[in-house]
Amino acid sequence: MLSINNFSISFNETKILEDINFDVKQGEIVTLLGSSGCGKTTILRAIAGLQKEHDGNICIGDTCVSSKEVYKQDREVGYIFQDYALFPHLNVEENISFALDKLSKKDRNKRVDQLLEQFDIIAHKHKQIHQLSGGQQQRVAIARAMANKPKILLLDEPFANLDSQLRYKTKMWLKNLIKKYNLSAVLVTHDKKEALSISDKIGIIHNKKLLQFDATQDIYSKPVNFYIANFLSEINILPKALIEKLELNVKENQTAIIEISKSKLTNKNTLLEVEIVDKSFCGEYYEILVKDVKNNETDELSMIKSTLENIDLNEKIYLDLKRENIKIILK
Template sequence: MQPLLKVTDAECRYGDKLILESVSFVLQPGEIACLLGPSGCGKTTLLHAIAGFQPLAGGSISLGPSILSGSGQMVPPEQRQIGVVFQDYALFPHLSVAQNVAFGLRSLPRGERDGRVSELLALVQLTPYASQYPHQLSGGQQQRVALARALAPKPRLLLMDEPFSNLDTELRRSLAAEVRHILREEGIAALIVTHDRSEAFVAGDKLGVLAHGQLQQWDTPQNLYRAPANGAVARIVADGNLLRGKYLGDGWVETALGRVQVGERGAAHDGHQNLQVGSALEVFARSEDLLPGEHDCAVSVQVVTKSFLGNSALYCLRLPNGRTIDATLSSEYRFEPGSEIPMRLDRPLIFPA
């Protein structure tokens, strides 16, 4: 199958400043992908390069068989058949909901246009709001109008830049699930920029992690979570702490959380067979792999603070070497600040330092 979107060795610069280099990935028809990464890592820049607002300094971007950017080509944004939904919705305040959705359909005959607008308003569940104006809608409703407007001309690809960032956490997740459903219904592929990993997990078939000017990993959310490519990706996709480690041999690693055995997950993506005894490692300790309780491998940690979170609690723990780490533990544990508790790390992820 020919990919819908193919980004090959893309390089983006603002003047002399290199923002992104060697970015390569493909998006299949109908696939939804999320781009995740820390603030300023270049997510919006990449989206702008794909939309045609930003030229490439190197590499290429193709949609189906056509080159959009690169190799001397720069197809203008309006000819790319790519829809864009911006963070601030960018609705026309003087147009009603139905007129906003109809905006990109001006070339269609009236009957066809009205039919498509009704279809989209039904899809985003805003039929009763057709004649209202944007200021009369909630943030979530405005976002759904922006989505309907972008989908109306049946773009081949939809780009969404932080589409849920102006909404509260609960609404963000439910809208992310709803947008996924709507895109599926329309069969439109999408690339969604976000810095919220739960939003990315909910919405994406694929997830790309951008950091340090490069695409660190492009994979399914499950694979990314299970086997992050490096410590930077692990920190972005999971709650946990990055520790230093030293390889002791036979699958054992010395860390500030005691001696830990490299679990299957760690070995699966970075086999310890090739490690030299004494080599330096990065060890990622996921919150869920910190196990309180007596054990041969446990070390004594001190509870510094505890914040109640409902079914879990966030602890700040001081390790024997003085470093503090955060750990989210089930509320079945009732450790109080000041107490010393035995703790071990199970199945750490290891990476070469």
């Protein structure tokens, strides 16, 4: 449904993105994930036709809609902005109607009523935007984006302005909506949990490049390098002492890691005795900093979401890791 080929863009002399390639199938939710300012929104704007100057091709279906040779203004996309971009001087009905200017008044009114009903905001039809809650405003923005029955939905940090409870409910509602209408969707966020929970595929952007683009479970379980592993999950880097004791084959350009959730402490004698440097109570778990007692030069390990259940702090403490949970990846 959507194909991005060799996409690069510069502002003045500054290169923002370089050689970005990915495809989005029909009915698929793809998330572009990365730190703020990495160029995620720039890609969305280019797909929507709001950013004209770029290298490479953007194709929707079989049609190239944007390149140095071709530029098409009309695209079957709906765009949901981070701040919703609703018109404050128009009411709910008028905001949605704004996207339907090519229809007759009769057809426009009929379509607006369908959308109001569909998104459960019919009771707010004549309200001004400032009279709505954040969640209601978002539904108006989504209704407007869906008004012309787009094939592709573009979402720029769509849940950023919602509280955590409403964010979860809205996220699941939107995911089901996209799947129900078999839309293709490209979501931009810097929230890894949001990306993992809603996406079919994830692309991670860093230093102008798309480092990895893969199915959600694959990119999580098989990160191609340390940056991706550390971005998607909280990890520990194994100290040299433990790598040697486990006889792991780690090359110079590689590092051995393990997810913090799979790092355990025990009083049972294992390969690495550790000393607790610091601990902070966080409710269901402790944030614990430990170091190898036999090697003062070893880097400290931060262990997050580790419990101290059944641990006697007056006894010797060991790091308990299962070999199968250790990953060896590129630095």
